[in-house]
Amino acid sequence: MFYLGVQVEVETKEAGDEVASLPFFSLTRRKDNIILGVIEIKDLTEWRSIESFIESIPGVVSVTILSSVSGE
Amino acid sequence: MKCDRREFLKWSALLSAASVVGIDLEVPSAFSAEAPDKWVKSVCRYCGAGCGLYIGVKGDKVVAVKGDDKNWNRGYLCVKGSYLPKILYAPDRLKYPMVKEKGQWKRISWDEAMNLMVSKFSEAIKKYGPHAVGFYGSGQSYSEESYLANKLFKGALGTNNIDGNPRLCMASAAVGYVTSFGKDEPMGCYDDIYHADCFFIIGSNMSEAHPVLFRLVMEQKKKRNVKIIVADPRKTLTARNADLYLDFIPGTDLFILNAMAHVIIKEKLYNKDFIDKHVVFKKATPDGKIEKVSFEDYVKFIEEYTPELAERMSGCPKEKIIQAARLFATSKATMSFWCMGINQRTRGVWANNLIHNLHLITGQICRPGATPFSLTGQPNACGGVRDTGLLSHLLPYGRLVANEKDREEMEKFWGLPRGWIHPKPGPTAVELFTKFANGEIKCLWVVCTNPGQSLPNLEKYRKGMAREDTFLVVSEAYFPTRTSELADLVLPAALWCEKDGTYGQSERRYQYLPQVVKPIGEAKSDFEVILTFARKLLTALGRAEEAKKLFPYKTTEDVWNEMRACSRNTPYNFWGMTRQRLIKEHGMLWPVPDEKYPAPGTLRRYTAKYGDPLVKKYDPKATDISFYGNPADGNRAIVWLRPAVGPAEPADNNYPFVLTTGRLIEHWHTGTMTMKVPELMRAAPNAFVEMHPDDAKKLGVKTGDKVRLISRRGSIVLPVKVVPIPRPGVVFVPWHYPDKLINTLVTDAFDALSKQPEFKISAVRIEKA
Numbered sequence: 001m002f003y004l005g006v007q008v009e010v011e012t013k014e015a016g017d018e019v020a021s022l023p024f025f026s027l028t029r030r031k032d033n034i035i036l037g038v039i040e041i042k043d044l045t046e047w048r049s050i051e052s053f054i055e056s057i058p059g060v061v062s063v064t065i066l067s068s069v070s071g072e
Numbered sequence: 073m074k075c076d077r078r079e080f081l082k083w084s085a086l087l088s089a090a091s092v093v094g095i096d097l098e099v100p101s102a103f104s105a106e107a108p109d110k111w112v113k114s115v116c117r118y119c120g121a122g123c124g125l126y127i128g129v130k131g132d133k134v135v136a137v138k139g140d141d142k143n144w145n146r147g148y149l150c151v152k153g154s155y156l157p158k159i160l161y162a163p164d165r166l167k168y169p170m171v172k173e174k175g176q177w178k179r180i181s182w183d184e185a186m187n188l189m190v191s192k193f194s195e196a197i198k199k200y201g202p203h204a205v206g207f208y209g210s211g212q213s214y215s216e217e218s219y220l221a222n223k224l225f226k227g228a229l230g231t232n233n234i235d236g237n238p239r240l241c242m243a244s245a246a247v248g249y250v251t252s253f254g255k256d257e258p259m260g261c262y263d264d265i266y267h268a269d270c271f272f273i274i275g276s277n278m279s280e281a282h283p284v285l286f287r288l289v290m291e292q293k294k295k296r297n298v299k300i301i302v303a304d305p306r307k308t309l310t311a312r313n314a315d316l317y318l319d320f321i322p323g324t325d326l327f328i329l330n331a332m333a334h335v336i337i338k339e340k341l342y343n344k345d346f347i348d349k350h351v352v353f354k355k356a357t358p359d360g361k362i363e364k365v366s367f368e369d370y371v372k373f374i375e376e377y378t379p380e381l382a383e384r385m386s387g388c389p390k391e392k393i394i395q396a397a398r399l400f401a402t403s404k405a406t407m408s409f410w411c412m413g414i415n416q417r418t419r420g421v422w423a424n425n426l427i428h429n430l431h432l433i434t435g436q437i438c439r440p441g442a443t444p445f446s447l448t449g450q451p452n453a454c455g456g457v458r459d460t461g462l463l464s465h466l467l468p469y470g471r472l473v474a475n476e477k478d479r480e481e482m483e484k485f486w487g488l489p490r491g492w493i494h495p496k497p498g499p500t501a502v503e504l505f506t507k508f509a510n511g512e513i514k515c516l517w518v519v520c521t522n523p524g525q526s527l528p529n530l531e532k533y534r535k536g537m538a539r540e541d542t543f544l545v546v547s548e549a550y551f552p553t554r555t556s557e558l559a560d561l562v563l564p565a566a567l568w569c570e571k572d573g574t575y576g577q578s579e580r581r582y583q584y585l586p587q588v589v590k591p592i593g594e595a596k597s598d599f600e601v602i603l604t605f606a607r608k609l610l611t612a613l614g615r616a617e618e619a620k621k622l623f624p625y626k627t628t629e630d631v632w633n634e635m636r637a638c639s640r641n642t643p644y645n646f647w648g649m650t651r652q653r654l655i656k657e658h659g660m661l662w663p664v665p666d667e668k669y670p671a672p673g674t675l676r677r678y679t680a681k682y683g684d685p686l687v688k689k690y691d692p693k694a695t696d697i698s699f700y701g702n703p704a705d706g707n708r709a710i711v712w713l714r715p716a717v718g719p720a721e722p723a724d725n726n727y728p729f730v731l732t733t734g735r736l737i738e739h740w741h742t743g744t745m746t747m748k749v750p751e752l753m754r755a756a757p758n759a760f761v762e763m764h765p766d767d768a769k770k771l772g773v774k775t776g777d778k779v780r781l782i783s784r785r786g787s788i789v790l791p792v793k794v795v796p797i798p799r800p801g802v803v804f805v806p807w808h809y810p811d812k813l814i815n816t817l818v819t820d821a822f823d824a825l826s827k828q829p830e831f832k833i834s835a836v837r838i839e840k841a
Binding site: 003045 | 084138291738
């Protein structure tokens, strides 16, 4: 498994609330329009689908990987 | 708080990310006992973008990376970069030198390896002269390593049999800049992304090949609604994000670029004032002479390149070409990006010139956001090879082998007798391996690159590398590779943060990479190996005293200081980039003429108004813009009259498809590093041929079926992936996979000016397998 430290930038509070409550987005922290959290993935294919899903939430500006830690 | 391993790993990721964006977190006490001992500032190992990052070290092992929020990438990393620690600990790391004896590999000591290598090279030089040996370097070696190799071969040995793999990826861009502006390297910088309101991306799949840079572009699109034009024969992820997408038959983009200029001239969207002050016009005559011509001559030349002609030749609708030209010319600031789709062509230099032309006739240059910017594929192709002059026609910092004054300068600087450096440019990559294949070069040293997989028309050169009467040495971090399997001697190389040195990336940004951990096994830095070899070889040639004089260095910093001095009286001047400053700063952009010159250096060149300190030095009368790299034309840039010419091997009745090759986001180059990362391999496990649904229907194949691709040079069987990404008639194959050597099929025809091969266009036919 792989653990990605992910930043999601939002432009509305509602979008921030929705992102922060996503079940696969853990240890979330908020600062202004930034939500930070960890996503556990097994490979890039899974990451791509998660990234697309988050980007499709209205009010989400960007999804960015800031760090990664390998579980293997 | 209990912190099991899974929780620990999650916290590690979160803490690294939080430090990038400046969010303070309360660290669980159980976590702190297992956290990295330290974070060390460094740079990513992959593409030429040069993302800053921190390496997390625990004990003697790299355990994590995180983005550097103070560097240009603002803490962002791509997924590939995020997996970097894993490349260090792959099971196939080469740990000790090995020699091939009667077809079997045998472990030997470093002393034995060096003695054997010195003996082979010195014997060849004594018997046949210095041109019997050669060196093939890399845009991934550190600058100090490439500088040393260049000094050894061009300087000490007096042979220009030295070239590097940037010949395969960036040579056309380099010659494009030199022919248009007098000197290599972009004048703009990444900061221009924040100022441009139109991006013209041609021949580049930025979203996969330079993902962090493309993220910055997309961020501007979301925030400022900038316009993105993408021209590419494949509807890549980059193209799918464009406001205007121009697709075309591969090799016909010169028609499109000239047609855009035609529209700009016809609709009077050009900047006559800029042209009058800063531009000259030139053309090459059929007998190879260069003629200066007038603006009116250019207008007349461009008249025939109507959007209608471009549509006929390229298949791209004329309305799109007209719209692209208008957006390009009328936006507040237009920034162009291009990469291999433009460079890996038999008319790559001309295509580069035509992009520069668009910027020059519209004045979209030398101000924030307005710039022609060539993207770079490797992390040190610019700083290590183009700048240090590792290519066979170059000498350090913009000097040319063919220029007597430049040779004299370097002879004086290196302390060599006058007339020592050979006046004829040496063989370029394909020519170098041709000479090795025909036995003209007896001993060749390949460092930090994999030509046994990356050269075009591969079988021809692989056979040459496998000859038993020549001697091939390969310095490599992994074993085997498709090159080292052909070698006579392999030397284990330290990788990335196992050694120290400098990278120079595509915006002229130089960055220092410290050694963070010890090399694995008996691996050594190429710096140490080249230095040892240079001293021993010269000694074996009876030149021990010269060895001491020419190669007195103890550390990479000693070499760096010599490089700074070598750059000092050139337009590259980075004298002010001391090692200490590079350790402290998050990258610096040359020119940096003195130690007090503020970081990050010079963002934009050729403009005094926006901070180029060298304008006043080279062109004291200039009030702002001066293309001082080209004093012969009054410090003006050159608009070239370049006719549209197609590829060397277009599709025809016998070979009706165009094969184009490229990258996937999951892998990098020949896969020696990324294919050691299980997560990346799971995502992109095997090669395939991407085909348009219309072509798949005609051939009667579907995704997963196997087909045979056949070119004039070879054939290969691959599974089909049917997607509406390539245009009909074009097929795409990623070139990463060592078990599917797609370059076997690729033509080795090359650009007459840059000598860069046309990897992007080869004709193939396709049969069901």
